[in-house]
Amino acid sequence: MASRMAVMPIDRAGTRHPQAEACARCAVRSQSLFGALDEAGLDRIHTRIEGLDMAPDETLYARGGDGSALYTIRTGVVRFERSTARGDRRIVRLAGRGDLIGLEALLQRPHADDAIACTPLQLCRIPRVLLDELGQDEAALTRALMQRWQDALDQSEAWVADLATGPARRRVLRLLLRLTELTEPGQPIWLPRREDIGAMLDMAIESASRFVSQLRREGLLSITGPRSARVDRVALLQAIEAQDRS
Amino acid sequence: MASRMAVMPIDRAGTRHPQAEACARCAVRSQSLFGALDEAGLDRIHTRIEGLDMAPDETLYARGGDGSALYTIRTGVVRFERSTARGDRRIVRLAGRGDLIGLEALLQRPHADDAIACTPLQLCRIPRVLLDELGQDEAALTRALMQRWQDALDQSEAWVADLATGPARRRVLRLLLRLTELTEPGQPIWLPRREDIGAMLDMAIESASRFVSQLRREGLLSITGPRSARVDRVALLQAIEAQDRS
DNA sequence: CGAGCCGTTGAGGGGATTCAAGCTCAGTGG
DNA sequence: CCACTGAGCTTGAATCCCCTCAACGGCTCG
Incomplete structure (x- = not known):
């Protein structure tokens, strides 16, 4: 028993990993990607999810770049920009709390837009390979991803109908x-x-x-x-x- | 051996099911949803996919309806409409050959738009439950679906940037x-x-x-x-x- | 042949852009 | 301390683009 404890990561001895705590307590979890996962599932992934903050006008990722990660927005607002054939830019969508952005990274596609912080942001950075691995056996996760895609599509079509x-x-x-x-x-x-x-x-x-x-x-x-x-x-x-x- | 033949569906004795032929010969197959499936896979599903034609201005499905099927466009153009708070309508996206439409049905969500034929259409109607079943074990299919979603999102954002x-x-x-x-x-x-x-x-x-x-x-x-x-x-x-x- | 739909073209008005000036506010340096 | 500067915002005036209103022609169909 003691030997089993010994081979566990040092920071798991007794207490949980700090990020595991953060994920478990995360207020947006129920509406976020891993809401479907249980505590055990969270424990498996938490060490590879990184929380990070960004300041307004910082760029999460740029159009054309092939992303290695997706981001869940915990607080703040993100805008998606494209620059038109003339020099001018066009904002095509906004995302906020609970939204999962950069989905195209899962398909090894380059990012379709520039993603830029509007407000101070609190994010969770989710490596693409992590979802590749989980995707093998977690049907609930697959479903959650599809919902994210549909949400983004809804928002984009609503943008045309409402804001354009x-x-x-x-x-x-x-x-x-x-x-x-x-x-x-x-x-x-x-x-x-x-x-x-x-x-x-x-x-x-x-x-x-x-x-x-x-x-x-x-x-x-x-x-x-x-x-x-x-x-x-x-x-x-x-x-x-x-x-x-x- | 003969007894095995006898329990097969009557129309499979000797020749393949007509729709199986259609699927195998389908010119859009390589770019369509089941492009990833092999001949055996096609055989499993073809009896439940229904080819159908529609005339211009016919409605595939209406906003708010909870769809029981998705459609692959073999030929023709489909438009997606929403009506704004005023009576007027706004077309928010177009789809054409090879596109898979009505994806929200997979999530048991009501349709987000009216989908209406612009030109004469040739479609394949894919029951939702069929994809639910296949989704269990076909990772390639899951991936194909996600690509469809991203394609639709790309189109919608491009609509904002280019046409609005x-x-x-x-x-x-x-x-x-x-x-x-x-x-x-x-x-x-x-x-x-x-x-x-x-x-x-x-x-x-x-x-x-x-x-x-x-x-x-x-x-x-x-x-x-x-x-x-x-x-x-x-x-x-x-x-x-x-x-x-x- | 009249009715209705669709498309075209003109005239006039209104809404958005462009051009321009002035404002506040923060940062900088005399 | 205060002028100076530049960025962001506001407001006015003139222009122009697009909408509205209107009339008309081609076409199909009852």
Whole structure:
């Protein structure tokens, strides 16, 4: 018995590995990739998952790079950018808490977009080979992965329908709605720079500024700091409805 | 030996099942879902796959419906629509030859979009339960499914970057480029009704008409019938480049 | 042949862009 | 201490692109 203990990793003697603790306590676990795994399953993988933080505007990965890892977002917002044939960039999707990003790495494909931190991030880095190994026998994991893919597809199609459709004011309103979904209820939202709003909604930064200011005057939006604001969710939904009726 | 033959399905005695022949000869098989399966694998599944045809504007499935099947497109073009909060509809993606659509059925989720035939279609209908069973042991199939999901995601993000960005003329040009990709080289492309172009590119039908006519006068596009046209691919690429430079 | 759908084209107006100026704020150095 | 600078944001004015409204032609079909 004592000898069995002796061959275990030194940091497992008595207490669990710190990352195992982190995974077990992780608040996003139920909605995250390994939610389907039990404690034993977690113990098998935790040593190879690495928690890391990133600052706003840092790049997780670049388009074209062949990634060796995926990331689960524990807190924060990530944007996916592509640069068009002209020099200008276009933001095609946002991801937030609980989302698994960089899925194309599992298929040995190069990354389709630049992935860039919008807010300070807390991430879990999951090596691709880890999922390759688990994928052999964990049907639940396979299913969870497919759900992630479908979630991303849903988001992308909703982006076309909601954020790339209609007059500029409508698009700004729907962007604010999406931003509230990426934030804990009651918390201030991440408010993008005007240039980023332009890259999301395909409008000039002056237009973005005009509508943000307009909504501020209407009392629907109040800015609480740089890159931070509060929205009156009820008024926002009313405004969207009014916009769609007219 | 003879007794073994006797217990086989009656239509397998001597010749193979007609659908088995169809699957084995299928030109899109190499790029389709079951490309990874060998002849024996095909034999196991072919009786439950049903070939079917659809006419333009027929609906494969509707948003909200919980699908019992997926479809492989053998020939033709399918569009995915959502209706926005206002009554108007928005086409968010196109699919063509070799694409597998309705993936969300595998997750017991309701369909995210309406799927509607643009051209005459030849489809293979794949029951959901069939993939559930195969999924148990076919790792190659799992991988193929994930690739389908990533393909769809790529298409959707490219839609945002290419077809929902920039001035109207640019969007029409890029739509034509996308339509050539959905057609065999040399064949005339499917040219949508002006109203559909509007729903794809978020523009008025008059604007769609104006740019189509403009491109026709420029010799870049020639209409060969209703819903059918030929494009000068070289001129098209030049026009896109010129558009992006200005 | 009239009705209806689809496509085309023109005229006018409105919304978004472009061009331009001025503002706040943080960082820098005289 | 304060001018200087540059980045980000805001606002105004002029322009232009696209939408709306409208009229018309071709075509199919009852």
